[in-house]
Amino acid sequence: MGDFFISAEDLSHRLATAEPVRIFDVRRPQAIEPGSRFLPGSRWRNHIEALDWSGNLSRDNLIVLNCMHGHNVSQIATALLRQRGYNARALAGGVDGWIEAGLPTVGQSRLCPVDAGPSTWVTRMEPKIDRVACPWLISRFVDPDAVFHFAEAEWVIDIADELSGVAFDTPGAVIEHDGDLCSFDTLLREFDLNDPVLAQLASIVRGADTGRNDLAPEAAGLLAVMLGNSIVGKSDHDVMRLGFPVYDALYARLKLAGSETHGWQPMTD
Structure with missing residues (x-):
């Protein structure tokens, strides 16, 4: 080859x-x-x-x-x-x-045509879990050139409209919570992302974002790390930057090392 x-x-x-x-x-x-x-x-x-x-x-x-x-x-x-x-x-x-080969694919969506230029997305300020997970999903699986903006909740939809962008994770937005589902779940559905690993990751995000740590054993850990990132980050975009490697690591672990455990014990006489 x-x-x-x-x-x-x-x-x-x-x-x-x-x-x-x-x-x-x-x-x-x-x-x-x-x-x-x-x-x-x-x-x-x-x-x-x-x-x-x-x-x-x-x-x-x-x-x-x-x-x-x-x-x-x-x-x-x-x-x-x-x-x-x-x-x-x-x-x-x-x-x-x-x-x-049975590998994941993405469907077409009116929100982000595949033949268009960089897409624009707008959400609420002070992202922590779902509002970092969604940009990660968009950047990694939908549009690598996507641009993200953060604004006060009451102005998110107006700003998105003026920028010809997509509002997400705010009341009244195209992409938002749907019952027990998070905006991350809604994005998966909108783009018909048929990746079983992302479905697993969605449970972790949902558990961490909605206080349902029973949904996935990793949920409590994700919540702790992302809350820490929200403190360490100097800006909303910085919090997003710090969060992407967290979701990269979770995705890699679920896809490539889902059954691996850590059971090392110190040697004793």
């Missing part, structure tokens, strides 16, 4: 460990239908215009191009980017191969 392609298994592992990877879906427009699925965090771009839309990408990060089957379309975009010195690789088997 060389270094021109990347396997679905390899890419899945890199995503689980939060390695910096940018994924671009370069399927021809006619190949994308209303029910089409996308790789986590991927954005759609025209493969022929790769040199135009790649200008702001880092040459230090891995760039993965996927088309329907991993044939000529993604290979054209990959070749163009590699010629310019980018660390670009085509996804072997394309999105079809990814789906056949």
Whole structure:
């Protein structure tokens, strides 16, 4: 396979460990239908215009191009980017191969079209658990270029409207609590994220955010760490920055080390 392609298994592992990877879906427009699925965090771009839309990408990060089957379309975009010195690789088997391997995919949503520029999201100030979990989910699985703003609760929806953004985790917002469910759960449903690991993580977030530590053994620990981050963080964006690695670690543990325990005991005579 060389270094021109990347396997679905390899890419899945890199995503689980939060390695910096940018994924671009370069399927021809006619190949994308209303029910089409996308790789986590991927954005759609025209493969022929790769040199135009790649200008702001880092040459230090891995760039993965996927088309329907991993044939000529993604290979054209990959070749163009590699010629310019980018660390670009085509996804072997394309999105079809990814789906056949049973790996997580994302559905389409009117809130964040995959062919649009960076999305804008607005929520209440002083984030702790759910309001950090949601930006993490959006950044890692929906739109890596997403921009987040924090405002007083009474102005969140107005500000989101004026910025053509999406309000979340505030009363009256498109994305908010729904009964016993948190905004994190609502996001999973809105984007039809069919990842069983995220479903597990949602229980942890819900338990920590609603005082239901019985929902998951990790809930109490998440609550403690995120409350600490809210004190250590110098600003709302700083709290968000500190929180992302926490959710990265939880996701990696659930996906790659879900059954691992720590039972070491000191040696005795």
